[in-house]
Amino acid sequence: MKKYIKSIYLVLAIVLCFQTTAFAGEISPSRIGGSGVGYTEEVTSDVIYKSDAFIAWHPDFSGYQKNISAYFFLRTKASINISIGGTYASVSYNPASNGSGFVVAANSSKATRPAIYGDTYKITYKAGMYNYNTKKWQSYSIQTRYAVRDTYIVAVEK
Numbered sequence: 001m002k003k004y005i006k007s008i009y010l011v012l013a014i015v016l017c018f019q020t021t022a023f024a025g026e027i028s029p030s031r032i033g034g035s036g037v038g039y040t041e042e043v044t045s046d047v048i049y050k051s052d053a054f055i056a057w058h059p060d061f062s063g064y065q066k067n068i069s070a071y072f073f074l075r076t077k078a079s080i081n082i083s084i085g086g087t088y089a090s091v092s093y094n095p096a097s098n099g100s101g102f103v104v105a106a107n108s109s110k111a112t113r114p115a116i117y118g119d120t121y122k123i124t125y126k127a128g129m130y131n132y133n134t135k136k137w138q139s140y141s142i143q144t145r146y147a148v149r150d151t152y153i154v155a156v157e158k
Contacts (some may be wrong), residue, residue: 058153
């Protein structure tokens with residue numbers, strides 16, 4: 001029985017370690033320590049900054065390639081599996097389980113290189129100390145960060 005309880009505690013600890021943060025615009029309901037005051041972030045604005053912008057060169061290709069008519073890319077999905085059985089618990093992580101692929105056409109008469117394009121967003125948020133008991137900010141500053149969404153790959157000609 002003690003081994004079973006230890007296994008449950010282990011699984012709970014692992015699950016809590018992989019917990020996600022609050023959704024955009026919401027304040028996390030978790031409390032820090034006994035005081036109810038802790039660092040948090042609250043999104044105040046999330047707007048498109050640039051549409052269909054160059055993000056980066058694809059990391060698998062260091063330069064332009066000649067005589068290439070198409071590039072093949074494999075999409076993979078990571079998975080995590082937590083199992084509880086009898087007196088043991090196990091956790092496994094598979095970074096590349098079941099996926100699908102796609103082809104990006106290229107002009108074989110020119111040198112090409114795959115590039116990543118997508119939409120960039122400007123995200124403005126409050127970051128600071130929040131009192132969960134009084135539901136008021138104790139101190140905060142306005143911060144900005146940028147996020148990339150809706151990415152796709154294009155074969156760029158030299």
